[in-house]
Amino acid sequence: MIEFLYRSILIGIGATAVFDLWGLFLKHAFGLPGANWGPVGRWFCHLVSGTVYHEDIAKARPFAHEKAVGSIGHYAVGILFAAILLALAPSGWSRQPTLMPALIVGLVTVGAGWFLLQPGMGAGIAASKRPNANQIRALNVAGHIVFGLGLYVSALLVR
Structure with a gap:
């Protein structure tokens, strides 16, 4: 169990850091706005x-240290997704990682943003209430593919 937690934490942090580096690349290379946690x-x-859904998260009651909470939550979710990968991947995957399970988890995790986070923050399912919904969706898919690659590379480094 300790090894599972250790691997989940390291792989999740690594994959989330790769995701964040991707965001920085997009910001500097294409002028896209950076992540605001x-x-x-x-x-x-x-x-x-107990409040999951908001009309507009910007109008919801603010909290101290929201950016820190968002960043920590972002990495905690990355660790959770890594744990899910390790739990569902074929036996021995963490010792001999292969790309496909990591990419599948990366792609599936886009659903958490589309069907929980974005509606919860008032953006609608898959950002449907945003004027640039298709751009957001494309960036979500690309980012989560990068996250999947990050899961794979991090697992290679941790093994």
Whole structure:
């Protein structure tokens, strides 16, 4: 169990860091806005009181240290997704990682954003309430493929 937790933490942190580096690349190479974990932190803080869905997270009651909470939550979710990968992957995957299980988990995890986080923050299912919904969706898919690659590379480094 300790080894499972150890691997989940290291692989999840590594994959999430790769995801964040991808975001920085997009920001500097294409001028796309960087990640703002403040609204996500606000959403996480409201989860504690049982509020999942908001009309507009920007209008919800603010909390101290939202950006920090959002960043920590972002990495905690990455660790959770790594744990799910390790639990569902074929036996021995963590010692001999292969790309496909990591990519599948990376792609499946886009659903958490589309069907929980984005609606919860008021953006609608798969950002349907945003004027640039298709761009957001494409970036979500690309980012989660990168996350899947990060799971694979991190697993290679941890093995």
